[in-house]
Amino acid sequence: MRQPAHAATGRGGSGRRRGGASGPVTIEDVAARAGVSAATVSRTLNGNYPVAATTRTRVERAVRDLGYVVNAHARALAGSTTRTVGIVVNDVIDPFFAYIARGVEREATARGRMCLIAATQGDSRRELAIVDLLHEQRADAVVLVGGAVADPAYTKQMAARAKALAAGGSVLVLCGRPSLGPGVPTAQVGYDNEGGAAAITEYLIAAGHRRILYLGGPAELSTSRARLAGHRKALRARRIPSDPKLIQTGAFGRRFGYHRMQELLAAGPDFTAVFAANDVVAAGAMQALHEAARTVPDDISIVGYDDVPVAAEVRPGLTTVHVPLEEMGREAVRLALAGEDTDTNAPPTQAVTVGTHIVARESVAAPSKGARRQR
Amino acid sequence: MRQPAHAATGRGGSGRRRGGASGPVTIEDVAARAGVSAATVSRTLNGNYPVAATTRTRVERAVRDLGYVVNAHARALAGSTTRTVGIVVNDVIDPFFAYIARGVEREATARGRMCLIAATQGDSRRELAIVDLLHEQRADAVVLVGGAVADPAYTKQMAARAKALAAGGSVLVLCGRPSLGPGVPTAQVGYDNEGGAAAITEYLIAAGHRRILYLGGPAELSTSRARLAGHRKALRARRIPSDPKLIQTGAFGRRFGYHRMQELLAAGPDFTAVFAANDVVAAGAMQALHEAARTVPDDISIVGYDDVPVAAEVRPGLTTVHVPLEEMGREAVRLALAGEDTDTNAPPTQAVTVGTHIVARESVAAPSKGARRQR
DNA sequence: TCCACTGTAGTAACCGCTTACTACGACGGC
DNA sequence: GCCGTCGTAGTAAGCGGTTACTACAGTGGA
Incomplete structure (x- = not known):
C-alpha cells in the first residue's frame, strides 16, 4: 500500500x-x-x-x-483542533440523556463539530475508560452528562482526567453533576436539583399533603441525592417529620417505579402523595397505581421531575419540574467552545446554571378525606 | 507552539x-x-x-x-484504520432511531470502536453533508439508519458517496432502507416492512375488520411506502377494496397521529380498525380516541409497528409488529466489520434480513355490532 | 570454531495536512 | 528610474504515530 x-x-x-x-x-x-x-x-x-x-x-x-x-486526521494532527466533541451518557435511550445529547449534538453540529458518543450503562469504571478513549481522540470538549456516583476514589480519578485533558487543550464539561473539587479545570452546566425538589415538595405541601412518599433513583447518584436533599429541606422548613419508610431509593427506571409502588401498595400505603425523583419513575408508579385501582390525583397525588415527554403523555398529565435538558446540552458546548474565537484561552473553570420551574398538570389535588382518615 | x-x-x-x-x-x-x-x-x-x-x-x-x-489521529494517519464508526440518524430522541443507535454503539464499543453520531432531522440534503463529514473522518463504517426518501436524485448522490467511501476502504451500511441500486457497494440490514405490514393487516382482517384506516408516515419515505404496500397487498389478497379515504399519510410523530385522528373522528369515522405505521403514531391516535370517548378495542381496534416501549406502556397494550431494532444496529456493525480479521477484503455487497413478528396485546378485538351497523 | 538462525530492538520512511518563512513580480512614491 | 510595499504562491518543517527493513547479540548444530 x-x-x-x-x-x-x-x-x-x-x-x-x-x-x-x-x-x-x-x-x-x-x-x-x-x-x-x-x-x-x-x-x-x-x-x-x-x-x-x-x-x-x-x-x-x-x-x-x-x-x-x-482527511480529518491529517488535519487534526497538523492543526490545533480536531473539531470534535465527545458526549458521555448513561444510555442513549433514556430521555434525560437523549435530550441533553441532542442539545450537544445540535450545538456542536451548528459549530461545525462532529460528535463522538459513548454509553457507560451507569458503570463509572466504564465511564473513566470512555473518557480515556475520548482523550485519545483529542476531542476539543468532553461532556459528561447526568449524575455521578458520589465516590471519592472515582472523583479523584476523574479529576486526574480533567487535568490531563486540560493540559492537552481540551475541556471537560460536567453537565448536571457536581464539581470535581476546587482547582480541577472543568466547565459546568448545572441546574438546581435541590431547589427544584424543594419547590415541588412545597407544592405538594401547599396542596395539603403531609405524608409524601419520595420514590427515588440510585442512592449513590448525585442527582438522586440532591433531589432527596431538597425534598427533606422542604419538609424540614414546614416542620414535617421525615419518615424513613417514606424514603424509597433504588433506580431511575420505569420498572423501579412500577414494582416498588406495587409493593408499597400491597403493604398498605401510608401516604397521600408521591414525589418521584424523575418522570419515568413516576410513569411506572402511575401504572401500578392504576392497576391497583387508585385514582390519580383523587386518591393519591403524584409529581415527577425533568418534564420529559412522558410527563405530558400519561393520563392524567404529570405535574413536574421542568428542566431545559436540550438547552443544557447546547450550553455545555457553548461553554466549552467559548474561547475558540478569542486568542486567549478561556478561563479554565466556568459554570452556568439553568433555571427550572414547575409545570402544573393534573396529577396533584388535595388529599382525599378517605386518605386523611386512613392515617 | x-x-x-x-x-x-x-x-x-x-x-x-x-x-x-x-x-x-x-x-x-x-x-x-x-x-x-x-x-x-x-x-x-x-x-x-x-x-x-x-x-x-x-x-x-x-x-x-x-x-x-x-494520539488517535496520528495512529489513524499512520495506520490503516481509524477504529471509528459513524451513525446517521434522523433524531436521537425518536425511539426507532435511538434503539438502532444503541445497537450500533454497543457493538462498536464491544469491538473497540468509537462512534461518531449526527442527526439529519429528516433532511436528506443534510444527510448527504453528514456522510461527507464522516468520510472526512474516514470512519471505518458509516451506518445510515432508517427510511430514505424515494428520490432518484438523492439516491444517485448517495450512491456516489457509497463508491467514494468504498474506494477509501470504508463501508456504507444501509440499516432499514432499500438498496442504492445494483453495483453500488453497500452492506444492508433489512427487515421485511412489506411482509410485516401485510401480516398485521391480515391479523386485523382475521379479527373481522374490513374497514381499516392506514395512518402512516411521510409519503416519500421508503419505510412508509413499504408498510403501505404491504397493507394494500394484504387487502388485495382478501379482495377487500382499498378506499383512498382510508389511506392517511403525513408524518411519523405522535403529533401527527393525534391530530389526524381527531380530524377523522370529527369527520365521522368510517373504519373499525386502525393500522398506524408506527407505535408512536398509534400512541397519538389512541390519545385522540380516548379523548373522543372511543374505547380501544371495543369501539375501534388499533395496531402499530416497531414494538418500541410505548407500545407496552399505553393502555390498553398495543398489538404491534416487533422489530429487533437494537439487533439491527449490532448487525450493521458486524456486517461492516466482518472483514476486519481476515486478510481479504470482505465482499463489497452483503445483506442480512432480520425477522419480525406480531406481538399481540390488548388493542385488537372483533368489530363491534355498532360499528358494523354504522356502515 | 564457524555459521545459520532466532529473538529483539533500532532506523527511517512514510501517512496527509498546516503554516512559518521565503520568494518574487507588479505598483506607486519620490 | 529606483526601491519599499503589497499581493500571491512555493518550500519545507513539522504534527505523532506505524512498520518494512536492517542490525546485532545469543544459541545450537556441523
Missing part, C-alpha cells in the same frame, strides 16, 4: 489519477491537477489566507474532478 | 518531561524515558510484535509515569 518516496514526489502532471486506481486522493493530487502547490490547495480549502480568484477556481475544479475529501 | 527540529530530536535523557511543562506527552517522550526507541513503545502498546518482558515493563512504567495517552 505504501508508495516509495519518489513515487509520491514524482512529477504530478495532468496524467495522474485518471482512473482513480492509485489509492485515495490526497491534497498533493489536487495540487498537481490544479498546477499549484499543496499549500495553496490547503489555503483555498480553509479560506484563511488570500488566494487569487483564478487560482481558487482552478483548485475548486480539481477538487471536484478528483472527488477529493480532506 | 511548534518546536524547531533540533529540539524535538535532541537527546531525550532522563531529565525531560519532569515538570510536564513542555506540551503534550508524545511517544518519543515515553521512549526517551524508558530508554528505548519509539518503535519499541509502539510495539509494546499495540502488542502485535514480540517485546522482551523487561522492556515491556520499562515502557509501561514510563507510560504511567508520564501519563501518556496515544
Whole structure:
C-alpha cells in the first residue's frame, strides 16, 4: 500500500489519477491537477489566507474532478483542533440523556463539530475508560452528562482526567453533576436539583399533603441525592417529620417505579402523595397505581421531575419540574467552545446554571378525606 | 507552539518531561524515558510484535509515569484504520432511531470502536453533508439508519458517496432502507416492512375488520411506502377494496397521529380498525380516541409497528409488529466489520434480513355490532 | 570454531495536512 | 528610474504515530 518516496514526489502532471486506481486522493493530487502547490490547495480549502480568484477556481475544479475529501486526521494532527466533541451518557435511550445529547449534538453540529458518543450503562469504571478513549481522540470538549456516583476514589480519578485533558487543550464539561473539587479545570452546566425538589415538595405541601412518599433513583447518584436533599429541606422548613419508610431509593427506571409502588401498595400505603425523583419513575408508579385501582390525583397525588415527554403523555398529565435538558446540552458546548474565537484561552473553570420551574398538570389535588382518615 | 527540529530530536535523557511543562506527552517522550526507541513503545502498546518482558515493563512504567495517552489521529494517519464508526440518524430522541443507535454503539464499543453520531432531522440534503463529514473522518463504517426518501436524485448522490467511501476502504451500511441500486457497494440490514405490514393487516382482517384506516408516515419515505404496500397487498389478497379515504399519510410523530385522528373522528369515522405505521403514531391516535370517548378495542381496534416501549406502556397494550431494532444496529456493525480479521477484503455487497413478528396485546378485538351497523 | 538462525530492538520512511518563512513580480512614491 | 510595499504562491518543517527493513547479540548444530 505504501508508495516509495519518489513515487509520491514524482512529477504530478495532468496524467495522474485518471482512473482513480492509485489509492485515495490526497491534497498533493489536487495540487498537481490544479498546477499549484499543496499549500495553496490547503489555503483555498480553509479560506484563511488570500488566494487569487483564478487560482481558487482552478483548485475548486480539481477538487471536484478528483472527488477529493480532506482527511480529518491529517488535519487534526497538523492543526490545533480536531473539531470534535465527545458526549458521555448513561444510555442513549433514556430521555434525560437523549435530550441533553441532542442539545450537544445540535450545538456542536451548528459549530461545525462532529460528535463522538459513548454509553457507560451507569458503570463509572466504564465511564473513566470512555473518557480515556475520548482523550485519545483529542476531542476539543468532553461532556459528561447526568449524575455521578458520589465516590471519592472515582472523583479523584476523574479529576486526574480533567487535568490531563486540560493540559492537552481540551475541556471537560460536567453537565448536571457536581464539581470535581476546587482547582480541577472543568466547565459546568448545572441546574438546581435541590431547589427544584424543594419547590415541588412545597407544592405538594401547599396542596395539603403531609405524608409524601419520595420514590427515588440510585442512592449513590448525585442527582438522586440532591433531589432527596431538597425534598427533606422542604419538609424540614414546614416542620414535617421525615419518615424513613417514606424514603424509597433504588433506580431511575420505569420498572423501579412500577414494582416498588406495587409493593408499597400491597403493604398498605401510608401516604397521600408521591414525589418521584424523575418522570419515568413516576410513569411506572402511575401504572401500578392504576392497576391497583387508585385514582390519580383523587386518591393519591403524584409529581415527577425533568418534564420529559412522558410527563405530558400519561393520563392524567404529570405535574413536574421542568428542566431545559436540550438547552443544557447546547450550553455545555457553548461553554466549552467559548474561547475558540478569542486568542486567549478561556478561563479554565466556568459554570452556568439553568433555571427550572414547575409545570402544573393534573396529577396533584388535595388529599382525599378517605386518605386523611386512613392515617 | 511548534518546536524547531533540533529540539524535538535532541537527546531525550532522563531529565525531560519532569515538570510536564513542555506540551503534550508524545511517544518519543515515553521512549526517551524508558530508554528505548519509539518503535519499541509502539510495539509494546499495540502488542502485535514480540517485546522482551523487561522492556515491556520499562515502557509501561514510563507510560504511567508520564501519563501518556496515544494520539488517535496520528495512529489513524499512520495506520490503516481509524477504529471509528459513524451513525446517521434522523433524531436521537425518536425511539426507532435511538434503539438502532444503541445497537450500533454497543457493538462498536464491544469491538473497540468509537462512534461518531449526527442527526439529519429528516433532511436528506443534510444527510448527504453528514456522510461527507464522516468520510472526512474516514470512519471505518458509516451506518445510515432508517427510511430514505424515494428520490432518484438523492439516491444517485448517495450512491456516489457509497463508491467514494468504498474506494477509501470504508463501508456504507444501509440499516432499514432499500438498496442504492445494483453495483453500488453497500452492506444492508433489512427487515421485511412489506411482509410485516401485510401480516398485521391480515391479523386485523382475521379479527373481522374490513374497514381499516392506514395512518402512516411521510409519503416519500421508503419505510412508509413499504408498510403501505404491504397493507394494500394484504387487502388485495382478501379482495377487500382499498378506499383512498382510508389511506392517511403525513408524518411519523405522535403529533401527527393525534391530530389526524381527531380530524377523522370529527369527520365521522368510517373504519373499525386502525393500522398506524408506527407505535408512536398509534400512541397519538389512541390519545385522540380516548379523548373522543372511543374505547380501544371495543369501539375501534388499533395496531402499530416497531414494538418500541410505548407500545407496552399505553393502555390498553398495543398489538404491534416487533422489530429487533437494537439487533439491527449490532448487525450493521458486524456486517461492516466482518472483514476486519481476515486478510481479504470482505465482499463489497452483503445483506442480512432480520425477522419480525406480531406481538399481540390488548388493542385488537372483533368489530363491534355498532360499528358494523354504522356502515 | 564457524555459521545459520532466532529473538529483539533500532532506523527511517512514510501517512496527509498546516503554516512559518521565503520568494518574487507588479505598483506607486519620490 | 529606483526601491519599499503589497499581493500571491512555493518550500519545507513539522504534527505523532506505524512498520518494512536492517542490525546485532545469543544459541545450537556441523
